[in-house]
Amino acid sequence: MVRLEGVTCGYGGPAVLTGIDLTIARGAIVGVVGPSGAGKTTLLRAMVGALPKLSGSVKVAGRRVSFGSTPKVGWVPQLETVDWDFPATVAEVVLMGRWSRSPWRPWMTVDDRRAVEAILERLAIGGLGGRQIRELSGGQQQRVFLARAMIGQPLLLLLDEPTSGVDIKTRDDILHLLADLNDDGMTIVLTTHEINSVAAHLPWVICVNGRIIAEGDPDDIFTAEILNETYAADLRVVRQGGAVLVADAAPHRLRAALRHTHDGYEHAHHEHGSSGR
The missing domain is CATH 3.40.50.300 (P-loop containing nucleotide triphosphate hydrolases)
Structure with a gap:
């Protein structure tokens, strides 16, 4: 491919x-x-x-x-790059993917509407076509842009x-x-x-x-x-029960350093308390 x-x-x-x-x-x-x-x-x-x-x-x-x-090719951008102040409905955003491969027109045809409804239903966000894109949750927005990418049948x-x-x-x-x-x-x-x-x-x-x-x-x-x-x-890699877990080793060193600092503080505090008696 x-x-x-x-x-x-x-x-x-x-x-x-x-x-x-x-x-x-x-x-x-x-x-x-x-x-x-x-x-x-x-x-x-x-x-x-x-x-x-x-x-x-x-x-x-x-x-x-x-x-x-x-x-x-269907392209789904990073959500943080999207201008959420742009006034567009879910259906309009999805149609951008369809119109990118066909002549632009300022209206939605019956075929356009059916295609939008079908792809939204497939991605479990049916019924949201008339909503403003900025009103949706992050997960719903991601599905909308996925629908926009897929409606062109990439x-x-x-x-x-x-x-x-x-x-x-x-x-x-x-x-x-x-x-x-x-x-x-x-x-x-x-x-x-x-x-x-x-x-x-x-x-x-x-x-x-x-x-x-x-x-x-x-x-x-x-x-x-x-x-x-x-x-x-x-980085540390831990394998257990067929699963792979990757963790940053730095926090372990940081916690060790903090424990050392805390122990030093406790020791100094104890010494100070003893000398004051």
Whole structure:
């Protein structure tokens, strides 16, 4: 479905990603993890032809992607990049995805209305078409933008931080929804900072930090060595009952330092109390 060969890319300045060779099979669901500024969003943008500076080859469904091209890809942006003051209903937002691949018209046809109602029902937000997008919860807003991406019947679905800024239940609901869409045959690539959610829900992960550090099953590549290289941080990996848990080792050191400080304070306080008797 997606093939990147020798890709180096960015936004006009220094390259953000270098030497990317990557293949994503049709029907896969893949998570991209890495620290802020590692190039996760840039990798997605390379797949939709949204980068002015790119060398190498990018193909989606066998067709070469270039700057300004419009491959049949559904895009779900980070919610924090959306202008929530813009007055638009749920139906209008969803139709943007349909009209992006057909002549624009200032009205909604019967077919448009049916398509919107069908995709909203599929994503369990039926009946919200007339609501203002800014009035919805974070989870509902995420589903609306997912509907906008899907109404154009894309070959590939890209999501940038779909679990950012939502609570644990909403995060898990979104990931389960994506798994259901993947079961229906949709190829999905998403970026996330939620390492433990990726380990629990996704079968394939790409670790990125300016380049591809590793890719594979989370059980195989979520090791302290690979994650420390990816995040340039001291991370611990705990495996128990078939589950993988990644934790920052720094809090352990901080707690140890605080205990040492507290013990020193207690000792000094005790000495001061004894000398005052």
